[in-house]
Amino acid sequence: MKPAAFDYVLPSSVEEAVSALAGEGDRKVLAGGQSLIPVMAMRLVAFDELIDLRAIDELKRIEITDDSATVGAMVRQATAEQHQELCAAVPLLGQALAHVGHFQIRNRGTIGGSIAHADPAAELPAVALALNASMEVAGQSGRRTVTAADFFESTFTTALAENEILTSIRFPIWGPQSGFAVEEISRRHGDFAIVGTACGVRIDNGAIAAASIGLFGMGSTPLRAPDAEALLIGTNPGDVDLGAIGTTAVGDLEPTSDVHASSEYRKAVGANVVAQAVTRAIEEAQRG
């Protein structure tokens, strides 16, 4: 028993959770616990009260319409991974989930927990950013929507205010003739990536009409590669200069050096990982 003592509350609605969060003292939301409990066990953090979201049905819904898929924050990673309709509508999400930890972690970890945690090496924040997802957020003053571009502010830091919770994530659906790929380098399967990418390409009338490249492990937040995306758009798939796409994607980034890899290594490998992922995404888009 390593975590410091705390009071435990189990609200059954978003409103109850939000008002519990607004109380006195250090309070924190508990989702799947797969990132929060380790840091509590290491006594890096301690709280007066933990607010467990597991009993709130609203947060466990998956809703798919013609143009978007909305995933409740408390949908487990394993549930999303096994949800065929969701993975068909948002292929990048399903592909990325296979890289998140191990199946035992995904059996508890949630989609919202991963995104709210905002680890810069995590897959799902990069997927949200690449797809221009919108985050639905609830606080005491009501509900609001935050775009992925505005959501990820820094390492483990998001646009969520202290008394707000993430309720769901809405992923746009790209439609036919699009292809997606996730590529990453990690020491062992299931480890956090040293560097990786989640990208999508849509072809229209023989040319690339939309391109999105999300990067993780390359900075203090997930990142987009707008210059490389611009190079792709309007190009015939056969004429894509993959080397240039890769080097442009990492061009002016300055990833950190740490025990896992140097900054130079991250950039060199990042360029290749992007080139591979874009290749696979284009191939998939060409298949229809």
Next chain:
Amino acid sequence: MADITIIVNGTVHQLSVEPRKILADVLREDLGLTGTHLGCEHGVCGACTVIVDGDAVRSCLQFGVQADGASVTTIEGLSSADELTAVQQAMADHHGLQCGFCTPGMVVSITALLDANPDPDDQQIREGMSGNLCRCTGYQGILRAVRQAAEARST
């Protein structure tokens, strides 16, 4: 303290636990089920793997209060006292254990892996077992044991 009701290996228990007590400690200390091992206590090693409502999970990354109302199967609940499961037999046959510390978590994870995918290929076995660390065997015997257990369970 919080009052919880959990079913462990088929038996209903009503317990009063501190919220900060992880499920592994509830199983080991309150229920005396010391087959569930704790290695790292922060989610990395997989020694503490148990099955909660059908899902293999790390019992060090779940508080006992979160398991209120749940049904838990531990290593003790997988087989009867005088009989080994196909997974346990395969681990013995292939020397899938040396010190045995990681073994309860390995056996629970292999069992869950094969329940979800009865005929995994090599890559799927390696990915499936990537969440369980062993400091002794070098893993080869464990991987062979998964293959044998998959075959034995399918016949």
